[in-house]
Structure formats: structure tokens, C-alpha cells
Amino acid sequence: MNATFTEASFQNIVNVANKYGISTNAVTDLTFCLMNSNGTMAQFNIAELGGGGQWMQGGMTMVGDMFNNNLKYLVDGLCMDLSNLIQQRAIQYKPLPKTEHGQGGFSGNWWGDLGFPNSTGSQNGTSYAIFNDIHRLAIQENGKVTVFDTLDNNIGGVGQQQGGNYSVTFTSQYGNVNLGSLPIVSGSYGVQKSQPIQNNEAQKNVVENIVAPVNAPIEAVNNNSVFEEDIFVKIEKLAGLKDKGILSVEEFENKKSDLLNRL
Template sequence: MNTIFTDASFQNMINVANRYGISANAVTDLTQGLMRSGGTMAQFNISELGGGGQWMLGGMTMVGDMFNNGLKATVDNLCMELSNLINQGGIQYKPLPKVQNQNGFMSGNAGNWWGDLGFPNSTGSQNNTSYAIFSNIHRLAIQENGKVTIFDTLDHQIGGTGQQQSGTYSVSFTSQYGNVDLNQLPIISGGNNKQNPVNNTKIQSVLQNQPEQIIQAPIPVATNNTSAFEEDIFTKIEKIAGLKDKGILTEQEFENKKADLLSRL
């Protein structure tokens, strides 16, 4: 697919290139790789950056000249800055142009099955299921058996896909929090208009002008794995604290997620 950055995005990339003393083409190629993962990782082969290499958010930085620590630091800082720009909306693709098809409907192009969401950061298909990830607007589109469902991905930064072993869809997704449970994501459109059961209860209560029922979560039963579960919660809190320190999460987003994790103890 032809991917064209907005003018403002290209100017931001030129500014980054000038600060690091590398070409705009090198920064553009690196950004293309980052955009495919929503800014979480990139594989590249850029001569100005030591040839082949790989970068992962919060993980290892690998460059062709493996003992060149200065180059590693440059690549790490460069990728981190571009990743932040992507997640803050400072780097975006231009929306696909509107064209009229033979039925008179307007769409981006004949293959734009996800509608008017713009240009995705990543697309793919597995087991007759197609997906498109829109990191900048926090949307995930899935097409299965001709039906399209649009999810709000909330604060998930989806950066990986895999084959789903069970569940509604045949493809699974991962983010900075681990596996993404699609049943927990709000549905924006499609999906046979299914909504979270709690949301349905709220809507029905308002329509019927009746007090909303309080749905209580089952009280967790203590098991031998309790300590391991608690340790996992605190590990996740440390991870999102690192994301906050790097500017990927705001203070409010960090506090909300921490409160949600602590409420599971």
C-alpha cells in the first residue's frame, strides 16, 4: 500500500533527522517500521544506523555493529523519540482520498473495508480474518465472514498478533499489558451491535427510569497461587510506571491503570 505522511508529520521527521545528524530518508524508513507496530518496535536495514538492526520499546536494541554502544544509544533515543511522536499524533499518514465506486458510495479505495478510519498503522489477515490497527485514534477493525467490527483499544498499544486458540476471533493481539481480551474492549460499531453487559444494564436502567442494578464481581477465592498473582500485579505496575517515566503514559493514565490493577488484589 502507498503510505504518505502528512506535511506536518514529514516536517517533524526532518526536525528529528537534523537533531541526530542523519538523512530524512533514514528517519522516514525507520518511522515506517515503527508505524507498523504502533510505535512499539521496528526492524530496519539502514546503512546510516549500522545496517540491519532491531528496536523494541522497553527492550533490547540491536545494531549491526554490536559493540558500538554509542550507535546503540543513538538508535534507542531516535526510536524512542519517534515512538513518542507516533503515540502523540505528531506523525500520521494522510487520509485516503475519497472516491465514488460503481454503487455511488464514497470510500477510500476498493480495498478499504474498514470504512473512514483513515490509514492504518498495521494490517494483516489470519485464518480468513482481516484486521487493521489504528494506533493514533485508538481503534481496531476486524473483518470476519464479511462482517466488520470496530473496537476502541483504550490505552492499549497493540504491537503483536498471533493465532487465537479459542474465543470469538481466530486472531489474537498483544499490547504493553500482555494479551488483549477483545471481550473487554468497547465496541464502536458492528459486532451485531453487541455491547458490554454492564453497559447494557446501565442503558436499560436509564430507559426504564429505574435504579441501576449494582453488579458485584465474585469475591476471589484464595488459592496457593495468590502470592504469584499479587507479584504479577506489582510487576505490571512497575512496567506501566516505566511507560509513564518515558512519557508514553500520562500521569492520569498511569494512576487510572494502577488503581485498576490494585483493585484486583
């Protein structure tokens, strides 16, 4: 029973799973990862796809077993099909029903003006709203709302936590999400709030810090797969800066081309 995607979207996911002979759950997990970037890239950890892997549209495909070309072709085919469906809006999240608090359904909700959540719920007195599209997680407990910047975590699982500051725990493509390590956008969970970049010089420093580690000669890297993975991670971080308006599309494309040329 699907509770996240529209019926038509979920049927498209099932069709892709049947086409490649992969379980619907595995393809659904991969879809969550792709939705986070509007179908342009994915970083995943899915057992049926060889564990950890990465994919970039028009770029490279990496899987845990780097010499398994069949697995690479499988992952690339899955990601390409799902990416096309996402960008054609043939895969979309299910809209939540309108609430009595606002005509648009969200103006009266406890998470404020964050917009449309990917999923919401409540466990043991703690309410949560997940916004993977804008990298936000809102938690309400004892009347206090805290909004986290989820960075590159694509949250897809929620469970019960024994002890800790909250009674719920979250999982992403990396495993359990440590809320204590996430920047806080609003609220006071005891973590330093994330600060916006104030000027062009600071923006330049952020970008250079991302790109600089791969400026070393390639021969200094003992393992090509590690080097490729490092470049992919850098590109993903740059994409996050672009999504937040810190980098322009042109600046992002230039930096991405520079990194890909080093492969």
C-alpha cells in the first residue's frame, strides 16, 4: 500500500520494477533518492543494487562492485527511466488533504511556511514533517517547533527511538540520521544554527573548499574509484549550493564541467 506517491506515480514505479525484474521496494527507495534532485543524480544504499552506489544524469554510474558491468547497466537503466518519469512529472508525491486552518491546506499547519511536505506523522507525542525537496525536517514536541537543514540526507524512514532528545528516529540513504549533527534553521535544539553566506568572497571560499581537494595530481590517488567518488561528492555539494541560490546555473555548470574533465 503506497502512502507517499500518487496512484498513477506508484503504478509507473511498479512498471519500472517489473521491466527490470527488481522489487518495487528497491525501485521506490531509488525513486526517493532521485526525487531529491529532480531526477538529475542519486546516491543510494540498496541491497538489490549491490549496496552503496551513485548515479549522475549524463555523467557516471558507480556501484559497490566496480567490475560488475551488468550491475552498472542495470542501475543506469533504472535511473534513466525513473529520471525521465520524474522530469516529465509522471512521478509525483501525493498531495495532502486541505486542512480547516487554511484554504491552501498549509497556511495553518504547525510547520509554518515550509510548503508541501513529502510526508508527515506523529509518534509518542512528537510530530514531524519531512521536506526532502527543500532539505528540511520540522519536528514539534511540547509545543516547540524545530526546523533542521537535512543537508544531502534523503529521509525515507521513521521509527521509534529509545532515549535521546526525541522519541522518533529518522533514516536516509546513509542510515540513521543524527539530528545532533544537522544545522538548525529555526528553533533551539542545542546545535549551531546554519548561517547564510553573506558576500561573494565567502561564496567563493565555499566553492573553492569544495573543488580544491581534487586539484591534486591524479597520480597521487591510489584508487581510481575513490577519486571518481570524491569528484561525484563535490559535484553533489555544488548542486546543493545551486539549489539554495548560492551558485548560479552557469557557475554550477562551469564547476561541474571542470570536475568531470578530471576523470
